[in-house]
């Protein structure tokens with residue numbers, strides 16, 4: 001992840017101004033796109049909201065759908081995605097809308113938009129979130145940092161005291177702690193965040209039931225003609241950091257539970273975080289062995305013809321809360337930023353950061 005902060009933003013700006021994107025589009029556009037979304041909700045994020053990249057408004061979603069239809073895209077069901085990729089480039093590109101984690105706002109604020117158009121959406125469910133006992137640790141960390149004026153945490157293996165009195169300090173502290181935790185074992189990351197929450201007086205156990213749909217809600221949603229449900233592991237783990245048996249269990253059991261609870265087949269999977277540190281060859285093989293029709297990552301790319309051989313590791317493009325503009329989307333859909341990013345990452349020293357390049361994947 002991560003080329004120099006601002007690289008993608010600058011590239012997008014330059015491409016938009018010069019029209020380079022549309023000139024070069026035929027070489028990079030691909031056969032379609034799988035879009036990643038998390039939250040859809042009308043309220044504006046507060047001052048300190050480092051997770052706002054994960055949230056777009058219903059109005060922007062509406063405009064994105066309108067834009068794609070006008071640009072000649074077919075909006076396809078997740079169940080039709082594999083067939084569409086196997087068919088290769090047709091006359092019209094496709095777009096498939098996928099939502100990670102299973103947030104209630106997907107039903108309350110996104111579904112009504114899709115219903116107005118009569119178009120499909122897919123949600124990757126995390127059973128432990130549905131059961132109200134999941135660890136949404138990136139949101140818990142935000143709440144802890146919001147409450148603390150000084151944050152004491154281990155960063156890159158050293159105990160540090162970070163000032164967090166001002167908005168700027170809070171953002172820097174969140175950024176430093178989040179990416180340091182993402183680099184280490186996930187159990188340790190979650191324990192560290194739990195410790196910070198305790199210190200700040202915040203109880204993070206309320207998050208899953210406050211934000212995520214329970215089984216009763218999911219059962220009802222699974223019967224909706226426009227909605228497809230997929231799986232997202234049992235407890236939202238970066239599978240690559242887990243032992244073989246546990247990584248396999250997180251895939252197989254989440255699929256089994258969703259089928260058992262909803263009574264509907266579950267044939268699709270999304271790797272939590274979805275970056276190279278969270279899902280690799282072993283995990284892709286597990287997804288194939290589990291009999292899944294498709295599995296998606298957060299690797300940033302449009303769908304190209306060769307992805308017909310990689311249905312267990314499909315790339316996606318994120319609709320990022322910091323970039324709610326159709327100009328931005330128009331340039332992304334040319335495919336050129338991803339081609340450039342791929343090149344740049346070979347020679348720009350990278351470190352995970354909450355920058356436009358990294359956040360284009362919204363890897364939570």
Ligand SMILES: [Zn+2]
Pocket residue numbers: 100101232236272273364
């Ligand atoms: Zn997720």
